[in-house]
């Protein structure tokens with residue numbers, strides 16, 4: 381039975397900071413951020429937007445593509461930026477999406493790898509429950525302390541995809557190569573809002589993991605690099621993915637995979653799948669029957685290299701226009717606004733626009749209050 385991605389879309393904040401502005405303020409050559417790191421803008425999140433609100437927006441883009449929402453009987457929320465270590469972020473979105481209550485909802489966590497863990501879990505689940513559809517959300521907002529080397533690689537986005545049988549976009553193949561090692565390259569203690577990291581160690585371990593995972597994948601699958609048509613990488617910043625591509629196969633479409641990530645920034649669990657969407661939306665060719673490989677890396681660390689075959693009529697499932705409209709309508713913020721949003725001293729929940737129709741309207745007694753603007757109209 382064919383199982384894989386049946387529909388997919390992403391969402392990000394309405395606001396961004398240009399990295400030219402950040403470079404000027406930090407007294408860094410603009411070329412370093414643009415070419416050395418490979419990033420142009422980063423999404424910045426206002427107080428009324430979080431991993432839940434952008435997740436709802438991403439999911440709403442694809443729900444109209446499935447015949448019956450009642451077939452969704454599992455929702456897996458992949459994130460490393462949750463605000464609650466008990467309640468699943470997925471539960472907040474479940475009722476806004478109008479899903480049935482006979483549905484399992486839970487979060488998964490392993491840094492940027494988590495949405496890939498969710499995908500492989502969902503594939504196994506659909507294999508034994510043929511009529512089931514699983515909604516996977518990967519949603520993260522990446523924050524580093526101001527002035528650190530990670531600062532220009534902040535960002536955030538949510539990706540939503542449905543895993544089902546007879547997928548209309550991508551059939552996931554059985555082969556994979558995985559690699560887990562205990563390493564302190566990036567972590568966020570519960571008490572902290574900003575992640576801690578060892579940048580050089582993380583970049584080194586990313587490339588080492590790629591080498592090990594690809595070796596295992598090719599050994600297990602009996603495929604050769606010449607059997608691969610395109611590769612999408614986890615892209616914490618563009619240069620990291622370009623280095624990975626140089627190490628592996630020098631795929632010509634690496635630039636198309638990075639178009640969205642270069643103006644969103646690192647979106648952790650969503651990043652690899654934003655690379656895939658970026659390739660599909662922006663590279664004008666017929667991908668049907670092509671083999672796409674994926675490299676997922678989550679610090680700490682777990683990495684996986686796997687592949688899929690593009691379905692024949694995938695084109696009608698793409699959301700390219702919606703993605704491009706959303707990105708073109710974003711609003712640039714000044715450096716002082718960025719500083720104020722980053723330090724969280726701006727608590728006026730109504731001063732900013734949301735990307736979608738559900739907003740975080742406030743936090744009362746430590747309870748987050750989400751409101752649909754459609755209900756208010």
Ligand code: HMG
Nearest residue numbers: 409411412416491492529530579580582583586616678679
């Ligand atoms: P850095 O140390 O400030 O940068 O930050 P650098 O000095 O290494 O320079 C970067 C590149 O810019 C170099 O090129 C320089 O030559 C070039 P490279 O040698 O790499 O090819 N450069 C210039 N180019 C043009 N004009 C100039 C100029 N100056 C320098 N004037 C670092 C780099 C990776 C350390 C930083 O971005 C960082 O700490 N990032 C956060 C950690 C990270 O993203 N790691 C990536 C791998 S780990 C991962 O992907 C997991 C993660 O997503 C988290 C998760 O799993 O949850 C992070």
